[in-house]
Ligand SMILES: [Zn+2]
Ligand SMILES: [Zn+2]
């Protein structure tokens with residue numbers, strides 16, 4: 001018998017009459033109902049239309065208004081709130097490195113994939129890759145096809161003050177394009193996927209690099225916000 | 226105050242981030258190489274090994290002794306990790322574990338034993354058995370009833386081992402038991418270096434002669450202990466689990482003493498005793514020489530259906546009323562967390578709500594509520610099985626409502642009954658089980674208590 005990936009309790013299958021009558025196939029569960037109920041889905045009827053965060057009603061949040069004033073109209077969608085359960089999940093999955101936890105939300109991510117969009121995951125640095133042993137975003141993608149179009153820049157040791165303004169902005173750019181992947185993304189629309197949207201800076205940096213390299217339109221998808 | 230969960234969270238961070246830079250922290254402990262300061266790794270006394278062995282369909286983890294199907298633990302790049310013991314931090318095939326053979330590098334400061342109490346004749350007899358177990362590196366079971374004073378019986382044996390420069394560990398599957406034990410052991414061995422280790426404790430590790438830890442934490446050790454005591458060996462979650470045996474073997478030296486303590490041996494243990502595979506000492510009588518309070522069983526038919534209709538059985542209401550009137554403190558055990566609120570709500574319609582609290586294991590305010598009870602601010606607690614052992618309140622009665630539920634094992638029922646009559650000034654009390662039906666589990670709890678009382682009567686003459 002399988003056990004819950006989060007609390008280790010033995011998992012039963014839902015074989016109630018109503019379930020059987022619903023003609024759904026018996027989906028293999030990874031997490032028990034109790035653990036699952038601790039995650040909070042974002043209610044899509046009242047979100048920020050730009051970053052996808054939960055709000056009291058539809059609109060544009062203060063942070064996104066600032067982005068708009070800077071001329072950035074990036075649009076992101078998130079599935080879950082970053083509540084205690086999600087914090088705990090991220091901690092165990094990313095920082096402790098329990099790779100099997102990737103299976104918990106693979107189905108949720110898969111449901112958001114659209115055929116017409118090329119999926120690009122946010123990359124992690126080679127040091128993190130070595131330490132963690134996996135890219136947590138690619139883990140969440142499961143068997144979804146994706147293009148590793150981005151790479152994390154090596155950290156520059158140059159002191160910011162020695163650079164002029166243009167160089168400084170360029171130096172802040174944490175990502176660059178993987179030349180080998182350009183043909184797969186040029187003139188395409190891209191779904192950029194990350195595990196979490198915090199300030200939105202990371203995913204926007206990545207979107208900029210993609211646009212600079214011929215991508216037409218970039219949409220964001222994160223597991224949580 | 227921190228949430229318990231947060232404490233666990235920070236403990237994690239500390240475990241992950243703190244680098245080992247004192248060589249003594251590797252004595253008898255295996256640690257991920259990348260957590261050890263590079264300057265220590267060049268030392269020739271540091272040994273290394275790869276913790277994960279990959280077989281065709283499974284991997285085997287040498288730290289916890291468990292197998293995992295390959296599809297649950299394969300990392301990209303042909304690497305593997307063990308998900309079973311991951312909450313101690315992650316072991317992978319690509320990072321070796323490093324350790325140093327236990328050198329028993331302790332300074333003995335006299336007097337080692339700073340406890341000055343007296344043992345009863347029966348305790349003294351068991352205490353001698355324990356000294357013999359430690360001296361001759363035996364494996365032994367001490368079956369002592371709840372309230373027998375088993376901790377005190379350990380003191381002379383432990384003292385002898387410490388004087389002999391041995392490294393000693395007391396482990397229990399339950400965090401509560403460890404937390405409760407630590408100050409008592411610290412007082413009894415005030416001159417000995419000591420460390421308390423469990424998942425919720427942010428206190429960093431320090432090489433010590435005496436370790437008190439959860440059985441889970443044993444997995445961090447590697448051939449460290451000369452004497453290992455496992456308290457409440459029957460309790461969740463290791464019971465009948467070969468994980469415990471692996472942890473015990475891995476944490477102790479090849480030649481070492483293992484002492485198991487229990488008030489309620491499992492069938493497996495009694496079988497081993499009967500077939501002479503395990504030696505045992507019995508202490509059937511409490512330190513105050515009174516018998517264990519026996520269980521009274523009353524039936525409450527269809528109580529769960531009635532509870533859904535917002536009704537409690539009359540007998541329970543009467544009992545509670547009686548105890549409130551006479552100011553008799555008690556614990557009301559219920560099977561499920563979900564039962565706490567409806568029961569409390571019904572009682573609140575009849576009685577003064579300030580008299581009680583409800584408590585469950587992951588309750589953020591658990592510690593506060595227990596101390597409210599201890600300091601007489603509450604007359605009773607409605608609780609799930611978490612308070613079944615370790616925690617004692619003087620002069621209480623217990624009621625188990627829904628005693629037939631499968632969450633109550635024989636061992637937990639005997640432990641719950643054992644909360645009553647612990648102190649000399651009230652050596653008796655009421656143990657009432659209310660149940661839908663008489664189950665095998667309830668029957669064997671009743672029988673275990675009768676069996677020990679029969680043995681005790683003989684001792685009393
Ligand atoms: Zn669960
Ligand atoms: Zn927004």
Ligand SMILES: [Zn+2]
Nearest residue numbers: 286289307310
């Ligand atoms: Zn393991």
